[in-house]
Amino acid sequence: MASNDGQKNTDLAEIHESLDVTADRCPMTFVRTRLRLDRMAAGQVLEVRFAGAEPAENLPRSARELGHDVLALEIDESGIAGRMVIRKN
Template sequence: MQDMKIADLPVHDRAIDITGETCPMTFVRTRLALDSLPDGAVLLVRLKGADPRANVPRAAADQGHDLLDMFDLDDGSAILVIRKAGA
């Protein structure tokens, strides 16, 4: 998606950018963000790199959260859409 705007993003309750983090901090930041949200809330996570793209979705799913989508951006990063478990 070229020149993505905020209005183009999926409906969400919070968004974080972990493109500057390395594993395991990528999931630590994601988990802290999820912990701060109410059950059923949607978190957008912008991530980059093979390890975060594999590990963050897997770890979120292992904790029972719903992975709604992941889509690539032109800069090589991706947006992961997670619904917090409990709703």
């Protein structure tokens, strides 16, 4: 996957939890992401796999609005699937 916003890839060793929301549609993609983040400790890193243009735009924006750090945002060459890495603050 290629990064679409210039952020560098995050080593998988840094990831504490993973979440797959590829079968979900907005707003459920962020609802599930937020519920997972709420259970995590500050400083932990969550990897979220998603599908579609809407989550690619909405997930990172919503995470930033809640004060979390988006460490990586990657979209595959097809533009259909993606991966976001978030550090909980």
